[in-house]
Structures are given as structure tokens and as C-alpha cells.
Amino acid sequence: MKLDIKINERIATVEMIENTGKTFKIKVDDQIYEVDSKEVKDGVFSILNDNKSYLIDIISGSSNKNFEVVAWNKVFPVDIIDAEAKYLMSRGQGTTGDDENVISSPMPGKIVKIMVKKGDVLKAGDTVIVVSAMKMESEYKVKQDSTVQDILVSEGDTIEGHQPLVIVE
């Protein structure tokens, strides 16, 4: 088994060389690791590499190819890049499916104010919507000149993180 895995800007090829039952021999790019890995609880791995001890906590993301991994209190965004992802990337869509035409908030919250209405013509940097969460308000703006295609929420609505709020074009 062999996979391309992406963390931030780095993409590495990870390949299982051998499963000895006790340890795994795994190649990351050119380096071979022989690790003793145990899942101590759901998604939490205790890894001994050359007797050095690591605890790595994997949280499933929005798909089964997308994780948020916590180790040493540092958060690593991990993407598994398989054929499908490669195809999308080759078409310039990236692995996370970024789409500049959909305005959303990365965090859940409440819609405080919608500054635009359907059909409005906007200039780059115009504020579209204000979202509040945990006593903090965030403004979301358009990156380039565009027109409001659709508004999917109303003021006062409670929203999920990454939920589409406004569509522009």
C-alpha cells in the first residue's frame, strides 16, 4: 500500500514496506521508519520510533481522506491524496474543494448582519456578512468584484462551520 499524504504545503509518498506483526516498516519519501504503533483509543496512536515515544491523536475531518492531527499540542492538517484527489488537483480545485464563489465561516456561529441582497454588485473587499461566535464578531468580505447570486441564510440564523452563507459570482 502506498499513498500520497499532504501536510500544509508538503506532499510525501508514504509506503508500507513490511508489517512484521510487532512493527511496521514504512517509507516516508526516502526515509524508512520501523515503528511500533498501537491505537490506545479511538484514533489515538502511541508510536515508538527508535524507542522515542510519540502520542498522535487523529480526528476525522469532513471526509475520510481529511484529518486534523494533534501531536505535541500542535495541529497538523492532513490530506490523503488518492486518484480522485489528484484528478481534482490537476483541475486546479485543490484537495479541500476551495471555491471562492461560496462565502462561509470556518466556525459555527450566528448571523449578525447580512450587508447585501441578491443581485448586488460588489467590489473586492466589500463586506458581505457579519457572523458572531463566543462574543466575537467576524466580517466576511469578497476577494474580487462580483455579483450576489444567492443568500442562503437570514439574520439571526445559527450556522455550522463551513456552511455556505452567500453565493457570489
Add this chain to the structure above:
Amino acid sequence: MKLDIKINERIATVEMIENTGKTFKIKVDDQIYEVDSKEVKDGVFSILNDNKSYLIDIISGSSNKNFEVVAWNKVFPVDIIDAEAKYLMSRGQGTTGDDENVISSPMPGKIVKIMVKKGDVLKAGDTVIVVSAMKMESEYKVKQDSTVQDILVSEGDTIEGHQPLVIVE
């Protein structure tokens, strides 16, 4: 929905009267409770009864009709008694499937010594097997005169709790 539920010696009939969405009206024998119940995590229930707050932690037992329930640091053994269980009880087998002919240890451990061999004739109170767990040794004896039918383990074996060790008759 209506079930007989057993805790220790007590058997009560529990019946759902109404699910209002916010609360459940449930009858236990003759008493009607209207509780606000939420599962705060897997098997752990926060129950508000008449505004009194309870936290009840349910652990699945060896079957889906048999739980160990922890509340106020007290452990309640709970059996759900449905038609099948009633039938077994009527035949005198109890709900936990007790069988005096199978000797087992309620706790996992290691076989220290087997005092008998197949075919041995035993008197009530004879020690059959010694099991050790966590620095403590326990002896298991036969309750009545019997003959050893089968020995399912060897000295030095690691055993599960409730695993059959010796069969007598």
C-alpha cells in the same frame, strides 16, 4: 413500550406513557415519573427528575439485555426481562444463565493450579482450581458431590472473566 426490569431481587414493570419531545413520562410499577433525560455521552444519561439532577452511566454487559449501571458511585446490576428471559426463568435457569456444572472465575486472571483431573470424583467443597489476579489468589470449589467431566484450561493459562474452566456433573 413496556418492559420488566430487574435490579438485584427487585423486578419492576417500566412503561413509556408519553414522549413529549422535551420529557418522557414513564411509569415504574405504580409511580409515574416525568423526566428530562439526555445522553451526554455514550451510555451516560443526565436525568432531571422534578429538577433533581442525576448522572447515570450504563455499561453494556455480556448481552444487550444485561447492564452494569453506575450512579452515585454505586453499582446496579440491571437485567431487562423480555419474553425469552421469562421463559428461561420459568425453567429455573435465571436471567444470567447460571449453571452450577460449569466452574469459572468472575474475574480475568491466570490459572495457578488445577487440583483435579478428568474423571475425578469430588465431594462438595473440594477445591477444583486456583486462579490468580492482581497478586491475589482465589480458590474455586464444587458446591455438591460431582465428577469432573472436562478440564478446558491448563496451568499457566491466562483467562477471561466468566470463561468456563472446568465442567463437572
Add this chain to the structure above:
Amino acid sequence: MINKILIANRGEIALRIMRSCREMGIKSVAVFSEADRKSKHVYYADEAYFIGPSPSNESYLKVDNIIEAAKKSGADAIHPGYGFLSENAAFSDRCKAEGIIFIGPTSEVISVMGDKISARKKMIDSGVLVVPGTKEDIKSDEDALRIVKMVGLPVMIKASAGGGGKGMRLVRHEKDIISGVRAAKSEALAAFGDDAVYVEKLVENPHHIEFQIVGDSHGNVVHLFERECSVQRRHQKVVEESPSPLMTPELREKMGTMAVTAAKAVNYVGAGTIEFLVDDELNYYFLEMNTRLQVEHPITEIVVGVDLVKAQIIVADGGYLPWNQQDLLQRGHSIETRIYAEDPFNNFMPSPGIIKHITEPLGPGIRHDGYIYAGYEIPIYYDPMISKLISWGSTRQEAIDRMKRALFNYKLSGVRTNIRYLHRIMESEDFASGNYNTGFIEKNADFLLADAENYKELEDLVMIASFLYFRKQTGNNDNQHKEECTQSNWNNYAKQIGVNRL
């Protein structure tokens, strides 16, 4: 006699108060909003009452609903915690009118100390040092020029009713005096409906040091020494410690006495905090009084060896202070860090969400006041603080070492937190040397967000773990878990043939 207390709050402080109640044999009553049904304070309490929809102003700030819950439960007293209704004079009055003990000061005291001009006047009249400036509203441009020149530039123009930085202007140059005053007045009017402003001398990069005081209804007031609160981001405290590295025994004695004087000036009953600004020459000035329990009260509890919530309850119930001033001694050093669900690496964006795993750091010298649990969803409606980590050491160095150890071992996944950021604060030279003031965060901004270490090996192992996890999820799992399967067969067998312990 207080037998049952309603806690008009949520989160860690509600739990904190309930713990002391339980230790005193007092029943605790929780209140909760819609979003908080699964919050730990609800199932930790003896009783719990629903008080309304999720937004605070429809539940935790809704006086009628809270009073109704108190009456229904038969609570003798209400503890407001911090925030929400804790410094609301009308709520204090309402409790009194309903015959419920409010665990906090009277509405008169809250009003006097809540208005900055009236507090200044009161303090000046009582001989408490305040930041040089006026104690009167500036009525005209002439007033402004005369007073500012008297006080001496640079100055702060501040709204009397102010808070949150609103109605506040820094004036460094003479030419900006009149425009600064006018801007402050109009902002104050818009924000608070009151254009009263006053002038204070600017204390440059001050230390923010506060003294804990407690008073009883028999005229006794003691102070419990200081807390250094200069590590602030946008006027929000991030790290606090006690004692203050800046403090000398003489200064502590003088400031402590002044804190007691300040509290006695308003016949203060309950726990309160006198905040001071201290400059690098150790000049100190009364800044304001908080008439409630502070978030950072645990560092005082640990260093002085007291339980402030119990003291609050005792004095609210008409009892005597449990200590004399001479009983109170500081031992060792304590630091508090505030753990927030926020992402420091993404402009401190709040990060509500579901906690997946949490391993709280334990062991010697660590206290952890929290309320979240694995599976809990941090709601979007309230403050992003999820817990307070408090360390104690026999020396300041040991307190720092323990805080670092605890932060390193605080394992939390599912939401972003500032744990790493706090660890960087502990690692910074300025903090380590104790040589910092309220300019700390700004001065160290780059250091605090920088990633000094090389993570190549860790990153590779993260990839390996992800690889193995993905492989398991997609079923390509060789022969892991075979052991477990073999074992549990025994259970099934045991079940089938029936088992008995003899």
C-alpha cells in the same frame, strides 16, 4: 442560615462554586439555557432549572427567570459567579427585595464602584491614591485645556460610564486635547447615553496588579495579597501570577493597606478586588474595584491557602471572616493560564465545536478548573474559555516548570486551543525573567507565534499514523485486532453454555 445556593452562572465557575457548596454541605442549584442542557454544571448540581433560550440576554441575564428558579427550588442565596449578573446593582436589589441573599455587595456599593467618576471621588476622599487627574466631568473646552495642562500630557480621556475601551482617547499633544475630549464625549454618549468624561494621567506600559480583599458585615476587612495580571491581549487577561515579580515586601504592605482602606471606604462586604496600575518606578494608583469573584482567584487561594468561595458564603450569611490579617501568609508561587477554544495561529478566531478527546494534566502542584468532557460540544453563545490551569511551585521557577509540563501534557482534540501559545509565553525570556508589563504580548507577538523547533520527524510520524488510520478505516487492516477477537469468543461461549461461580 444558607442551606441551598442557586448559581446564576455556567461553565467552570459554576462548577467551582458548586464544589465549595458540596464541601460545606450546602445544596447547589444550577440554571441552564437551551444550549447548556448537556453542560457539566447541570449534571454536577443537586438540582437544575431551565431558564430560557441560548443567548445570554434571554437566559443567564434574565433576572425574572433566575429569581423564579430560586423561589421554586427554595434557594436561600444566589451566587452570581463572575460576568453575567455579578456586578448588576438592580439584580442585587431584586434579590434583597425577594428575601434571597445575594452573595456579593449591596446595590449601593456596586453602583458607587461601578461608576468610574464616583469611584474616583470616593477613593480620593478616603485617601486612596488614584491616577493623577480630575474627579469631575469635563464640561467645556476651557475645562479641558486647563485640566489637561494641570495633569500634564500625555493623558487618557475616559468615559465615566465606560468599559471595553469605549469612550476612551489617548492624548499626547496639546493640539489634540480639544478634539480628543470631544471625540470621547460623543463616543461615550453613543455607547452609554452619558457624555461625562474625565482626565487621567497616562501611565505608560503599566503593570496591572490587583489585591484580593474580603470584608464581613462586622466591619472587618483583610487583604490576601496581590496578583500580577499584566499579560493581557486586548485588555483580556491571559496569564496571572502571585506573588508579582515586581513586588517588594514594603510595597506589598503599603498597597495591601491601601486596598483595605479602599474597601472600608464603602463598607465592603464580600470578596472584591482592588486593581492598581503600577509604573516601573513602583508608583501605584487605584484603577478600579471589581465587586465580585475574579476569574484568577485560584492563584490567591493556593498561595494563601484559603477557599475564597467559602469565605464569600460565610460573610454573605452574616458570619465573621475566617481569618485575621496576621493569619494570612503567602507560600510559594502560583500561575494561572486561561485555556481558550480559539486559534492563535488564525487571528485568535474562536473555535467552538465538539471535544473529541481530553486528557487533563494532573499530578503535583497542578489544579485544573474546567467543565468540558469528551463528547461535549462547546456552544457558540458564550465565552470561549474552557478551563483554567493553575500551577503551584515552591519558587517562581518551579511554578513555571510545572505550568510548562502541564501545558505539554494537556491533550485536547476536536477544537483549536491556545495551549501552545500559552506554552510559548512560559518560554519567553521576558516572562521567565519576570521582567514584563502590560506591553508584554505586543512586544513578544512574533516570538509567541513562531515555530522554533524542527518538526520533520514528528511530521513524518503524523503521516505514518494517518496512513495507518486511513488503512484501518478503509478496511485494509492485515491482522490487527485478531487477539481481541479470539478473546471475546470466550465470552460468547461462556454465555452460550451458562456459567456459574461456585
Add this chain to the structure above:
Amino acid sequence: MINKILIANRGEIALRIMRSCREMGIKSVAVFSEADRKSKHVYYADEAYFIGPSPSNESYLKVDNIIEAAKKSGADAIHPGYGFLSENAAFSDRCKAEGIIFIGPTSEVISVMGDKISARKKMIDSGVLVVPGTKEDIKSDEDALRIVKMVGLPVMIKASAGGGGKGMRLVRHEKDIISGVRAAKSEALAAFGDDAVYVEKLVENPHHIEFQIVGDSHGNVVHLFERECSVQRRHQKVVEESPSPLMTPELREKMGTMAVTAAKAVNYVGAGTIEFLVDDELNYYFLEMNTRLQVEHPITEIVVGVDLVKAQIIVADGGYLPWNQQDLLQRGHSIETRIYAEDPFNNFMPSPGIIKHITEPLGPGIRHDGYIYAGYEIPIYYDPMISKLISWGSTRQEAIDRMKRALFNYKLSGVRTNIRYLHRIMESEDFASGNYNTGFIEKNADFLLADAENYKELEDLVMIASFLYFRKQTGNNDNQHKEECTQSNWNNYAKQIGVNRL
């Protein structure tokens, strides 16, 4: 200079030691048996080495394997914790021979203090009070009669090499002297290959009080006051507290000085404990010395404000004691309860198994030294102790109140524990009044297992919860969880059309 320490132990004490290592900037090395691969001490450490199969004598007691791991890891020192190899003279010697610092005393000291007759002799020669009796082996029946009469009945006959109650006989009547001595000798020979026995006066229902001492290699020894350890079940400590309710300042001074004398008599370097028997008239007698860290060391750490593990490391490294005797003061009161995976209501049967949920009690005045986590399987091979709960209060009463609060809120499911039993101990009159000795558990046996309260309502609610749980498991679930489903659809939608933050 110690930079890396191998901890030759497991469970809570391994974690406890690693915490101090991390605070000191010292790397920690774990060792683990087959059963312990998923134990927390393995993933808490900086490095971890496999040392053999699950049974202790094939791993944690296997000197060669531990030394090999130490060499491979480049550890400068080995900390043995308690139990296992901590009082093994040969292991101490072996470390020395290999050039590894053993964090504990030399083999000579371990040998002298490990043999009861040689320890008695040493103590008597140094002027330490021991239980009246002989310090010599009884060689003949005549010796027996003469010596027992001299000491005065009742007496204990004890094996010199003894331990665990073997080779021990209580003699109350003259007619039983000779048979008692003979029985003890033959049992001692069988158990230890050595029939040496000696006679001690029986101290009836004594208090078991121990003094913590620490010595350095420069001839300094201090004591850190006492721990009361009289709550014992079958010679196993269950609850400890400090200070002892029995103690007076004068007695503390005298016993502390004697503890230091005892330690100095063997030029003791490291942390150790001098155990005393104390009768109701406050007569005290040296019982034995433990040449290692005790399980109950945290109550001393909290009351005195020290870190004993750090002190061990410092003195093992040749450093000076971090304190003088006059620096050391007791503040407040601390209690430790030992949480065991056992079922007090089923003859204290051990209860290994998988932890389902655990909520550790936190908050003011609580320290929790543990090592288990949700999903962890407690192995069958080792001690059933899963954690130590330690409370501190400004008074003994507050320490008890906090312990009760913490025990009540210690939520653990999946294995049986003694948490409720410990709560009953705190509730008992004898414990509450501080008026107890080593007869406590026996005297209160019925009370401790009784169920005073009426559980009708709780039992009904347990049934209701079980009913709802069963209903959910079997799919008859009305419309619970509908909310969640609605919400997560958004996620899917977001995924499908792609989302961007601008």
C-alpha cells in the same frame, strides 16, 4: 550530572516520577512489559523500551533487561519507584557496577535496614527507641522462656528475615511460649531458609505513624514530619493523613529528631521513611525503615510544600538538600485515599478490566495521581491500585470535606472500585473524630459496607435510564438525534459544493 532517567516501574508512580523529570528538564525513559504496551507511562515518557513478558519476574524484576534498556537509552540514572526493585540491594549494587546512578540508598544500607534483627541492633546502638524485646536470635527453649519473661507478656515472636506476616506468632500466655517460638522458627525456616527469630513486646492496637526523612551525601538529614497510616486492611494501607490527629508539637519534635538520628546512624542518602508504632499513651517505638519513596509521599509534599522526587534526584546526583530543617513547616492538612480496582462488596475481589468512562475529580485542594484512561484495560498481572486521590484543606475537617466531595465526583465505570468504601471511611465517626488506630477497619467493618441511604428513587431512575438505553439500542427510538442529523447535512452540502473563507 543527571540528564536522563530510566524509571524501572509502571503505573501511577512511573508517571509521578516522569512529571518531576520533565519539570527539571530531564529526559525520562519508560520500560514496559507485554501487558503494558498501552499503559500511559509508555506514551508519557520521552523514550520507551520493551523489557519482557507480562509477569513481573520476567520484566519489571528482570535486572539484566532493565540495565540493558538503561545502557541502550544512555540513561544516567535509574529511579526504581516503590515495590519491584526499589529495595533490592543487589540491584543497587549492579547499577553502581554499571556506572549508573541508583536513585536510592547503597546496597549496604538496604541490607542493614532490610534485615529486621540487624536493623534493630543498629537502632538500639544508635539510641533509637525500639519495641522492647531482644535484638538477638533465640537459640534455645531456655533463651525463649528467659527472654519472654524479661520482656513481659504479651509478645510477638518475629522472623528476622520476615515479611508478610510469615514466621510471626502472638504469645499471650506463658504456657504458649515454647510452642510459639518453635512454630515461628519452623515457619521462618520454611519461608526464608533462615530460622532466626526474636521477641518483641506486643503493642496493642497501635497507631502506625511514619516520618519522612531525606539525606544528602554531605551528611545532612532532615525530617519532613509525620504521616498517620493506621487505616489498614490486612496490613495494607488504605487511607493516610498528615499531620497525625494523635500528634502533639512536643511528640512531633521528639519523634522527628529520632527519625533523623535513625537515618544518620546508617549515613542515609536519599528519601526514606522511619515507621513507628505508637500506643495510646503516646509511647513510640521504631518499627522499620523503608529505603525508598512511599506510596503516600504526596500528603507530605502538599503539607510541607516540597517535591520529594526532585529532592531524590538532586541528592542522588551529589547535590545538597534543598532545605534546612528550619525551612520546613507544615501547613494545613492532607489526606490520601488509594483507589483500587476491587469490589469491597464481594470480599475485595480484584476487578481488572477495561475502563469505560472516567471523570477525574478536580478543583480546589485536590491532587490526583493516576495513570488510567477511558479505553485502558487494567492488566491482571500487577497491583490493583489505579490511582491516589489526595486532598488538602486548611483544617482537617476541610481536608475530609474535600475528599468526600472528590470521591463523590470521581466517576469511573467498567471496573469495580473501592470509591464508595473510601467514602464510608470518611463518613465514619471514628475517622471524623480522628480517634482511631490500626484496629479501625476491623472495628468499623459493618459500618463501612452498610448501605444507610434509601435508594428507591435512584433505583427507579436507574431503571428508567436502562429502559431508555435499551430502547435506543434496539432501534425503538422515536425522534431523538434528529437535530444532529439535520445539522450535519450542512457539512455534507458544504463539502459537495466546496467552501471558501474569504
